[in-house]
Amino acid sequence: MKLTFLGTGTSTGVPSIACDCETCRSSDSRDKRLRVSILIEHRDKKILVDTSSDFRQQALRANIRFLDAVLITHCHVDHVFGLDDIRPLNFRYGAMGVYANETAWRDLRRIFEYIFNPTHFGGGLPQLIPHTVQHNSPFCVGEDLEVRPLEVIHGKLPVVAYRFNDFAYATDLKTIPPDTMDNLRDLDVLVLDCVRIKPHSTHLCLEEALAIIDNLKPNRAFLTHLNHDIMYERDSHLLPENVQFAYDGLVVEN
Ligand SMILES: [Zn+2]
Ligand SMILES: [Zn+2]
Ligand SMILES: [Zn+2]
Numbered sequence: 001m002k003l004t005f006l007g008t009g010t011s012t013g014v015p016s017i018a019c020d021c022e023t024c025r026s027s028d029s030r031d032k033r034l035r036v037s038i039l040i041e042h043r044d045k046k047i048l049v050d051t052s053s054d055f056r057q058q059a060l061r062a063n064i065r066f067l068d069a070v071l072i073t074h075c076h077v078d079h080v081f082g083l084d085d086i087r088p089l090n091f092r093y094g095a096m097g098v099y100a101n102e103t104a105w106r107d108l109r110r111i112f113e114y115i116f117n118p119t120h121f122g123g124g125l126p127q128l129i130p131h132t133v134q135h136n137s138p139f140c141v142g143e144d145l146e147v148r149p150l151e152v153i154h155g156k157l158p159v160v161a162y163r164f165n166d167f168a169y170a171t172d173l174k175t176i177p178p179d180t181m182d183n184l185r186d187l188d189v190l191v192l193d194c195v196r197i198k199p200h201s202t203h204l205c206l207e208e209a210l211a212i213i214d215n216l217k218p219n220r221a222f223l224t225h226l227n228h229d230i231m232y233e234r235d236s237h238l239l240p241e242n243v244q245f246a247y248d249g250l251v252v253e254n
Pocket of ligand 3: 074076154172
């Protein structure tokens, strides 16, 4: 399994527009964060999680030339506003399977109405094959890559975390229901939301994220959806040995 972090920033990205803080002025490439997204690769299969606002830039940077599927965590702007940019892949390979929960599909159909209720043809619309995921109803992509959707809660919004064999990706959440916790054990790699050091109403803060990691005990954990309060070099000493801040371009394999 190979996981590539395409983006690790909170909804504004880092640097944040018009901010002069230490992180936003940092020249360390690990402090430059596009909006969150990952690429999962296993044998010849490639799965994208979220078409972020920065998807076009991310796809070019990571040289994405094909995708077997796109998984959506939830329909917030930072996670879905790159959806239109799957079109070049549609032009080459046709319609693409897109997976999301029922809540996200309701919002996606409203926000991207032009895709689902086109008023004209011939303009090169994105071509999706919509699939609705259910909590703890796994499906396979290829022969030996199991994708298990798991519900987590982001304020009040049900968001989908995804487990891929012994990797898991859980961003944009404040609480993890017990049943999901049970399904996140025995992981090699856990990627977890951690928006900032101090508490936040809809995201995990550092202390909460570390408590969950301590409970689940993955071999390795990576924190993502980071805002500019977190500076890679300055703040990494706050983390236990098996935990690190993710950064754009980081590749994790087993
Ligand atoms: Zn987000
Ligand atoms: Zn800043
Ligand atoms: Zn969100």
